[in-house]
Amino acid sequence: MKVLVTAAGGALAPVNIMHLQDGRSHCKVVAVDVRSDAIGRYFADEFEIVPPGNDPEYVAAIVNIVRAKAVDVVLPWSDEEALALSERKAEIEAAGAVLATEDARTLLTMCDKAETYRLLSEAGVETAHWRVVHNKEQLLKELWELKAVRGEAVVKPLVARGNRGTFVVYSDAGAPKEFLGSRELHLGWDEFTEGFLNEVVSNLPVIVMERLVEPAIDIDVLAYHGKVIHAIPRERINPAGVPFRGSIFRSSPRLLDLAADVTRAFGLSWLYDYDVMHRRDGTPVILEVNPRPSGSIAASLSTGVPLYDDLFDLISGKPVIEVNLPPDGTKSVPYLEIRTIQK
Incomplete structure (x- = not known):
């Protein structure tokens, strides 16, 4: 079994690659990444540099590697690459590999x-209480209702990686601070309305939801x-x-x-x-x-x-x-x- 894995620069890529190699399938691993110094290259059996997942040439590069190296399975390890590959799943599979992810619509x-x-x-x-808001009036209505009922609220983009652009607002939060080093900002109600409300309005629509x-x-x-x-x-x-x-x-x-x-x-x-x-x-x-x-x-x-x-x-x-x-x-x-x- 020869497996192609993407995003081989992740901190845990070496451990995952070794699990692929040491399992009962005894895989040969072809790792790819945008960076020549991706840590996974030193653990994979073969390594190739590829364009970013959102580059128009990315899928063609993967297809060429699948053909040249007789890859059996393609296993995406990042969101962008999974999306790009799923949109052209037929090309990957015509080249001889199974793409281990769902269709692009899903x-x-x-x-x-x-x-x-x-x-x-x-x-x-069951989900959290959530609403998509499309204008400033809806945004303020949802925020003030959550403030009155729960004392806290979350504002987040519809599409984002990790916690980018997420605001967690509650009364005793005070000045904006990143949550445990992430990109998620925790801040008080006044600090949000005075410092970030206009930024959110400029990026509508967004989700307003209860704090989990x-x-x-x-x-x-x-x-x-x-x-x-x-x-x-x-x-x-x-x-x-x-x-x-x-x-x-x-x-x-x-x-x-x-x-x-x-x-x-x-x-x-x-x-x-x-x-x-x-x-x-x-x-x-x-x-x-x-x-x-x-x-x-x-x-x-x-x-x-x-x-x-x-x-x-x-x-x-x-x-x-x-x-x-x-x-x-x-x-x-x-x-x-x-x-x-x-x-």
């Missing part, structure tokens, strides 16, 4: 938070035709997610049921990452459905759950054997290792 829905929440709501999956609280959860999901094969909920030790500080595994029936509901609503196959937070009453709800596996999927792999191998078995039409998930409270943490590589 991925575009995932990347639009309003469309994601709308689809889930229509499928009967910790614990922050990633669920690594391997799915096939709308059914969960494996779902592994992991509480983030660093709730912001970046940098990755490790995971605490949670064997929660509510989280597993949520993963099953979301997978069924989208009709998914292959590997994905669901971001979950909680309402004030403790109800877990979806924050985001990511169109590719989490970089920190390495935490789940480290517990012995063979997500990659089982993905390849599904692709090959082989049966997947049920495995034991890590006990509740199990921790996986990163550590620094230095390796000398002769290439």
Whole structure:
């Protein structure tokens, strides 16, 4: 099995590449990235530089690599690349590789938070209170209603990576500050209206929603035709997610049921990452459905759950054997290792 992985410059790319190589499938890994010094190049069996995922030449470069290196599976590790490849899935597969992601329409829905929440709501999956606002009057109405009822609110773009452009507004927040080093800004009501309201108005439409609280959860999901094969909920030790500080595994029936509901609503196959937070009453709800596996999927792999191998078995039409998930409270943490590589 020869697997092409994208975005090989991620901090956990070396660990993920080694899991691919050391699994029962004994994959050969072709890694690609926009940077020549991507850390993954030193661990992959082969490496190629490619244009950015939003470059018009990106897909053609991937197709050429698939043909030249006889790649069997293409596994995107970033949103932009997953979207670009899904839009021309037929070309990837005509070149001889399976693209392990859904069609472009499904991925575009995932990347639009309003469309994601709308689809889930229509499928009967509980979501946070949310509204899309299109003008300043709607924005102020929703904000003041949330302030009166809950004392806090969140404003976020319809489409964004991570926490870019997200404002969390509550009474005792005070001056703007980034949340645990992320791009998410926490600030008071006066500070928001005086310093950032006009910026938000200039970028309408946006989502206004209730503030969700910790614990922050990633669920690594391997799915096939709308059914969960494996779902592994992991509480983030660093709730912001970046940098990755490790995971605490949670064997929660509510989280597993949520993963099953979301997978069924989208009709998914292959590997994905669901971001979950909680309402004030403790109800877990979806924050985001990511169109590719989490970089920190390495935490789940480290517990012995063979997500990659089982993905390849599904692709090959082989049966997947049920495995034991890590006990509740199990921790996986990163550590620094230095390796000398002769290439």
